[in-house]
Amino acid sequence: MQRIGAAASVISAFHNHSELWIILKQNVDLFKQYIESTATDHVALGVSGYSNLQMIKTHCNRLILNILTAFRAFIDHSETYLKQKYGRNSQIFRDWQKLVSDKATDNLSFAFLSNLRNYVQHCGMPVGHIGFESRLDNETESISYVAEFNFDRDDLLARYRGWQPAVLTALRKRPALFPIQPELETTMQCIAQIALSQMALELPTVKPAVSTLTTLVSEITDPNARPCILTQSLEGDGNPRMTFAHLPLEALSYISRFISDYEMGVLSRAF
Numbered sequence: 001m002q003r004i005g006a007a008a009s010v011i012s013a014f015h016n017h018s019e020l021w022i023i024l025k026q027n028v029d030l031f032k033q034y035i036e037s038t039a040t041d042h043v044a045l046g047v048s049g050y051s052n053l054q055m056i057k058t059h060c061n062r063l064i065l066n067i068l069t070a071f072r073a074f075i076d077h078s079e080t081y082l083k084q085k086y087g088r089n090s091q092i093f094r095d096w097q098k099l100v101s102d103k104a105t106d107n108l109s110f111a112f113l114s115n116l117r118n119y120v121q122h123c124g125m126p127v128g129h130i131g132f133e134s135r136l137d138n139e140t141e142s143i144s145y146v147a148e149f150n151f152d153r154d155d156l157l158a159r160y161r162g163w164q165p166a167v168l169t170a171l172r173k174r175p176a177l178f179p180i181q182p183e184l185e186t187t188m189q190c191i192a193q194i195a196l197s198q199m200a201l202e203l204p205t206v207k208p209a210v211s212t213l214t215t216l217v218s219e220i221t222d223p224n225a226r227p228c229i230l231t232q233s234l235e236g237d238g239n240p241r242m243t244f245a246h247l248p249l250e251a252l253s254y255i256s257r258f259i260s261d262y263e264m265g266v267l268s269r270a271f
Contacts, residue, residue, distance in 0.1 A: 004216060005229050007209035008247055014199075014206050015251035017081050021195040024070040028188055031063045035147045035181070038132075053130065060149055061125040067184065068117040068126075074191065075100065075114075078198060092201045099197055108170045109186035115167050116156075123159045128152025129177050150177040200262060206255060213252050 038056055078096065086092045104111045120126050129150040136143055153174045157163075163171060220227060231243040 003212060004247075005231075005245075007212040008229065008245070010206060010209035011213060011251050011255060012248045013081075013085070014202060015248065015254060017077065018195070018199065018254075020070065020074045020077055021191070024067070024074050024191065025188070027063065027067045027070050028184060031060075031067060031184070032181075034060065034063060035149065038147045057127055057130055060127050060130065064126050064180070065120060068113065068120060071113060071187070071191065072117045074195075078194075082198070095201055096194075096198055099194055103190045103194060105166075107186065107190050108167065109183045110190040111164060111167050112171065113183060113187045115163055118162055119156065119160045122162075124155075126151065127180070128155050149180045151180060151183075152177060196262075199258065203259065203262070207259065210252065210255055210259065213247060214256065217247070217249065217252070 038060075082090075082093045082096050104114060116126055127149055129148075129152055131148045131150070133146050133148075135146060151174075153171060153176050157168075157171060217227065226246060227249075228244045228246045231245070233241050233243070235241050
């Protein structure tokens with residue numbers, strides 16, 4: 001029973017941590033959807049006026065703040081999770097630290113957005129300029145609507161003194177207005193690689209737990225059954241106490257698919 005409980009704990013912890021990646025990805029997807037819908041509403045439907053533009057900018061800033069917060073939470077939680085689970089001096093934790101450090105060194109978009117989290121926490125909102133336009137395809141005679149959300153280079157430089165040296169140098173070389181979307185796309189690719197690598201680092205620990213619970217579940221013949229762990233203990237007055245905890249079947253299914261996809265080299269479902 002202890003072996004099953006320990007396996008369930010490993011599965012739950014692994015799955016719970018992976019939710020941070022899912023939350024971050026959902027925030028980025030919401031931002032992309034908002035850009036598309038806003039372009040159509042503003043240009044095609046003629047929504048204009050200062051108040052509407054200010055509302056769009058405010059909403060965009062809210063979405064970017066959510067992304068930056070989830071980004072920072074993913075990195076910080078990953079560090080704490082791995083450090084507590086495997087130890088500060090473990091090979092898994094050192095490998096993860098090197099991976100994140102390499103991304104911050106080799107990818108300026110990743111380093112910039114990491115620094116931008118500190119900027120918005122202390123100085124101001126990230127979106128500096130928004131613009132809209134309609135584009136005509138001469139071949140198909142179809143019209144597409146485009147929304148552009150840009151960072152303001154000079155505003156970022158003037159309001160914050162805490163940029164890392166490499167980020168500061170790169171930022172000074174950016175155009176006066178530069179688009180948000182490419183920075184997000186590049187950074188998300190880096191974070192996906194970190195999330196994937198982190199999960200792969202943990203597979204030697206997670207796979208035995210998956211095997212234990214899979215074997216147990218395979219012995220259950222009733223498709224409507226909901227297996228759980230029963231723990232018995234004695235209260236202070238000597239009376240027995242029973243505690244029920246459901247097995248994390250959804251997490252087990254998710255991780256089993258991940259392991260299968262990873263071993264086959266196909267990870268489109270999660271990444």
